[in-house]
Amino acid sequence: MELETIREITERKMFTNVFQPIYHLPSQTIVGYESLLRCPLIKSPDLLFDAARKQGYVHELDMASIANSIQTFDLYYQQNYVNDLFLAVNVYPSTMSFPFFPQFLEKIITKTCLSNRQIILEINESEPLKDISKIMKNISSLKEKGFIIALDDLGTGEHSLYTLLEIEPDVIKFDNYLAKDLSSNPKKQKVLTYFLDFFDNNKKIILEGIETKEDMLCAQKIGVPYAQGYYLSKPHLLHISC
Numbered sequence: 001m002e003l004e005t006i007r008e009i010t011e012r013k014m015f016t017n018v019f020q021p022i023y024h025l026p027s028q029t030i031v032g033y034e035s036l037l038r039c040p041l042i043k044s045p046d047l048l049f050d051a052a053r054k055q056g057y058v059h060e061l062d063m064a065s066i067a068n069s070i071q072t073f074d075l076y077y078q079q080n081y082v083n084d085l086f087l088a089v090n091v092y093p094s095t096m097s098f099p100f101f102p103q104f105l106e107k108i109i110t111k112t113c114l115s116n117r118q119i120i121l122e123i124n125e126s127e128p129l130k131d132i133s134k135i136m137k138n139i140s141s142l143k144e145k146g147f148i149i150a151l152d153d154l155g156t157g158e159h160s161l162y163t164l165l166e167i168e169p170d171v172i173k174f175d176n177y178l179a180k181d182l183s184s185n186p187k188k189q190k191v192l193t194y195f196l197d198f199f200d201n202n203k204k205i206i207l208e209g210i211e212t213k214e215d216m217l218c219a220q221k222i223g224v225p226y227a228q229g230y231y232l233s234k235p236h237l238l239h240i241s242c
């Protein structure tokens with residue numbers, strides 16, 4: 001993969017964003033969407049970002065994807081107005097550390113009918129947080145402006161208890177590992193119950209990767225408030241009429 005190609009993908013917007021609904025489990029209603037990057041030239045988003053990382057092009061691609069997600073979601077939101085529907089976007093730690101990231105976000109939001117408090121920034125686990133102080137400045141500024149900070153894929157990847165305590169996210173996402181076979185795995189149920197008790201009501205918890213009815217019912221039974229996964233709904237393009 002040549003640098004020109006990654007640059008071309010980014011600058012010519014040769015990608016799209018699909019949106020996976022996030023459900024409030026007790027009421028079975030959609031409360032928001034997570035936006036996911038798709039590129040026809042490189043099917044795997046991980047491989048796409050690996051190539052971008054090798055060539056020092058991560059934050060350009062990340063920010064282009066975030067901008068497109070917000071603009072697409074805004075069009076959908078204007079046509080299908082639902083009160084307080086939120087949009088979760090994935091953000092690499094290196095993008096979050098980028099000095100002008102808060103200004104970049106605000107500039108996009110002011111051109112939409114969305115408000116900052118509808119945007120969840122999911123700090124993903126694909127890069128180690130080498131120096132947490134670097135991103136803390138932007139995180140504090142974004143929190144002050146009303147953006148919601150989420151820690152993605154807790155329990156896997158690079159996130160640790162240290163990250164959790166330092167960042168103090170508003171939302172915590174647990175990845176597929178905990179959701180898979182949840183209904184037949186008492187250990188996973190116990191761990192999830194522990195976290196639900198531990199965070200009580202001061203953090204929103206989203207369980208990713210619900211793929212069966214049994215696991216969905218089990219998550220509901222133990223009190224998981226929010227969830228997403230193929231059983232609930234696959235990621236899809238947002239229908240926007242011209």
Ligand SMILES: [Ca+2]
Nearest residue numbers: 034090122152
């Ligand atoms: Ca995510």
